[in-house]
């Protein structure tokens with residue numbers, strides 16, 4: 295099938311930086327923009343093309359930047375607007391693209407808009423947020439039964455004006471009211487402010503929560519307590535009236551229109567919760583919505599061939615070409631990928647081989663490429679407000695049993711650059727970084743892994759280099775190779791008009807033999823750094839894969 299030339303964003307690889315934890319050049323134990331500029335060489339050498347930055351806008355930092363008090367300024371902890379301009383310029387000089395984190399859903403309660411809004415019932419900004427009267431007695435009960443994403447009622451009472459305001463996440467993050475056209479216009483202009491500067495895209499924070507039911511109807515009961523990546527039901531609520539409303543999906547189309555005012559093309563990727571099928575609605579019937587959504591069902595899948603085959607098939611079905619899926623293993627809210635797969639480095643190499651060869655855009659969370667692990671932190675002293683919120687509840691023990699992390703500190707520790715003090719994260723060796731660097735940094739760090747051909751880092755590098763030179767890996771159609779003899783592996787091909795590439799992944803700790811689909815296979819990549827060829831003659835025309843090995847090959851040109 296003839297395929298249209300793909301846009302740059304469909305071919306890219308995105309790396310997520312949590313700015314607080316990347317590189318500290320001011321010596322205060324907190325990462326900064328200058329630090330990121332200094333590490334661009336590293337990212338370029340790794341093969342990264344696009345960087346998404348968690349928010350560095352002005353903020354009281356109660357939720358480390360996801361509580362914004364000025365959407366058009368840089369927080370002094372990270373630098374100045376000058377540093378931002380320099381970062382953008384340095385990235386564009388290298389042909390890298392910049393993606394900002396856009397938190398449209400809410401502001402900080404210290405945002406001047408909210409301060410005004412809360413000042414009196416008739417303030418012109420009152421209707422910028424969602425205020426409602428409480429129920430009886432004396433209005434001291436929340437307006438309805440809605441639950442916040444972090445647990446408890448989604449309403450906070452304001453003594454002064456004797457009304458409640460709505461928040462979907464944490465009480466210091468009041469939700470903006472998008473039924474007010476002024477709010478919409480202001481936020482669209484905020485997007486234009488950054489797009490005019492040359493920013494290449496936005497990641498949209500909890501976009502599914504933008505609109506709520508206008509008449510604030512009570513939510514319906516659900517049996518699900520814990521949240522999941524597959525569905526929005528949680529905390530015994532269906533979230534029918536506060537999440538994924540039709541208005542929110544329409545809003546995605548409006549956001550896209552703002553992006554389409556700009557050339558060259560920019561993109562939107564949504565953090566949206568729901569099943570793959572539900573998320574596909576945000577892409578729009580004519581690809582006129584979000585360019586991409588995070589497909590967390592893949593992230594959440596058991597690291598087993600059956601589970602992956604199932605989720606990839608559903609993704610291919612719900613989002614066939616020209617839609618662009620995303621493939622993600624981690625972010626700043628989740629237990630680190632390597633820890634979720636029991637620190638199995640071979641498996642990590644196998645999984646990144648899959649991630650970088652599926653049809654879609656891969657997102658890599660900083661530190662994943664060196665195999666950084668999740669770190670345990672005490673909930674009482676957690677930097678993450680969610681950790682502190684739950685530290686008093688016995689629930690935190692139950693949650694631990696289910697393998698969900700309560701504090702997100704564990705996946706946000708400083709990047710491990712070297713075996714110097716503080717893992718080389720800060721130029722001040724005596725400072726205690728905002729989150730403690732785990733002892734594992736002596737073994738797991740960029741400097742050490744650079745020198746080891748067999749390291750995870752070099753595996754990422756080899757794969758990214760191959761991806762860059764193989765058009766078929768981003769524009770080829772995807773197909774599983776059916777009828778394979780082994781249920782313990784995943785085999786697929788990617789084909790375009792001129793090329794065909796095969797990916798064979800062995801998920802078990804034993805050798806396996808698999809049928810070779812071509813006369814003479816030409817090895818392009820193996821997770822084993824020392825494999826140089828595929829010898830099918832020795833195995834009756836079969837390909838032998840070593841334990842947990844992944845390979846990429848094509849037919850040798852005659």
Ligand code: NOJ
Pocket residue numbers: 357360361397463499500565626627
């Ligand atoms: C989702 C973000 O990923 C998370 O880090 C943040 O705390 C919440 N949204 C609230 O903005």
